[in-house]
Amino acid sequence: KGCHFIAHGIGWGAWQRNPSNWQNLIAESSPLCSYGEQMGIIELYTQSLPDGKLTKEDVPELCGPNPKADCNHAVGHMMLLEARNSLDKAIDLCSGLKGEKQNYICLSGMFMERFIASNLADHGIVPKSYKGNWPGRLPSDEKLCRLFTGKQAAACWREMSHPALYYFNQSPKKIFDFCNTAQSYEAAKECKLHSLPELMTAYNSNISDLKEACALENQSDPAFEKECYISLVGIKTVLNGPNSKAISEYCNSLRPDLVASCFDREKRVLSAYYANNDFTDGID
Numbered sequence: 084k085g086c087h088f089i090a091h092g093i094g095w096g097a098w099q100r101n102p103s104n105w106q107n108l109i110a111e112s113s114p115l116c117s118y119g120e121q122m123g124i125i126e127l128y129t130q131s132l133p134d135g136k137l138t139k140e141d142v143p144e145l146c147g148p149n150p151k152a153d154c155n156h157a158v159g160h161m162m163l164l165e166a167r168n169s170l171d172k173a174i175d176l177c178s179g180l181k182g183e184k185q186n187y188i189c190l191s192g193m194f195m196e197r198f199i200a201s202n203l204a205d206h207g208i209v210p211k212s213y214k215g216n217w218p219g220r221l222p223s224d225e226k227l228c229r230l231f232t233g234k235q236a237a238a239c240w241r242e243m244s245h246p247a248l249y250y251f252n253q254s255p256k257k258i259f260d261f262c263n264t265a266q267s268y269e270a271a272k273e274c275k276l277h278s279l280p281e282l283m284t285a286y287n288s289n290i291s292d293l294k295e296a297c298a299l300e301n302q303s304d305p306a307f308e309k310e311c312y313i314s315l316v317g318i319k320t321v322l323n324g325p326n327s328k329a330i331s332e333y334c335n336s337l338r339p340d341l342v343a344s345c346f347d348r349e350k351r352v353l354s355a356y357y358a359n360n361d362f363t364d365g366i367d
Contacts, residue, residue: 087205090116094123102131106144110151117201118157125161137165139179142189155185159192160202168208170197174235183234190238198224198242218249229266240270244278253285255296263303272307275300279311280318290319290333312341316348325353 090113097108097120105128112120125145129137142162146154159177166172170193177189196202204214213220224246228239240262251257255278262274279293286293297311316330327349334345 085205086116087119087202090119091123091126094120094125095127098124098127102127106147109157110146110154112157114153114157117205118160121154121157122161122164122202125158129165137162137176139176142176142179143181146185150185150188153188153192155180155188156192156195159189159194160196161192162189163193163196164202164206164208168197168203187234187238190235191241194239194242195245197227198246218246221246221250228270232266236265236267237270237273240265241273241277244274245281247274248278248281248285253282255282255293256299258282259296259299272304272310275307276310276314279314280322283315283318283322288319288323290315290329291336294333294336309341309344312337313344313348316345317352320349320352320356325356327353 094108094112097112098105101108105124109121109124112118112124114121125137128145129135129141132141142158145158159173162173162176163170166176173193174190177186177193180186180189198220199217200209200214203209204211221243224243228236228243231239244258244262247258247261251261258278259275262271262278265271265274279296282296283290283293293315294312297308297315300308300311316333319326319330319333330349331346334342334349337345
């Protein structure tokens with residue numbers, strides 16, 4: 084059946100072994116295989132509900148009152164699956180999360196699933212060919228993102244960074260220029276920031292080389308330029324583990340007005356890293 088459905092089975096087994104601990108099981112599950120483990124747990128939890136289906140009142144219970152890392156991002160993927168690819172229904176389900184941040188995280192997962200469609204295809208809701216051509220669907224998905232406003236637009240453009248990376252052949256300039264056409268500053272910033280983890284991978288985790296990508300915005304968006312430099316510290320640590328020497332050399336290579344902020348981010352990231360890796364810095 085493939086990685087995703089094997090991970091579903093792991094989730095089913097985790098639920099059956101300890102159904103009373105289902106919230107912790109969801110929060111602690113691996114995100115690998117397109118969140119299959121979380122989805123397996125949520126599936127059996129859903130079947131245990133009185134009507135056998137989720138309502139938006141149930142959604143806050145999935146990751147609990149204090150969600151770990153991006154737990155509700157996985158929930159967002161599941162909500163679009165639960166809604167059979169209906170954005171309106173999935174947005175309504177995510178609205179059960181009243182906190183602004185967690186609601187946004189859920190929306191980001193929902194839009195990522197819409198664009199990547201790995202779970203939708205694996206579950207037969209869209210054709211397999213749909214999943215294989217997600218970079219090629221960027222023009223139509225761009226039109227979709229332009230229909231939204233506020234945090235929904237920001238969440239949509241955030242996840243547009245995934246197809247944009249391949250549509251524009253991993254070119255930071257072309258990706259940033261595309262993101263900057265978004266209908267709001269917040270949406271453009273989210274799109275650019277969320278492209279950085281995959282650009283880091285494309286640059287073979289060479290944080291110093293990727294620094295040049297941040298400098299592309301020094302005239303048009305100096306606020307983003309600064310945030311870009313500092314964000315790279317967290318992304319580097321998430322992807323490659325702690326490397327104080329490499330990050331210290333990077334921080335010391337920045338402009339004098341950015342050095343303190345860079346080291347402050349390094350300190351916070353390392354603290355989170357050694358506290359059971361309970362952080363993602365926006366990787367999903």
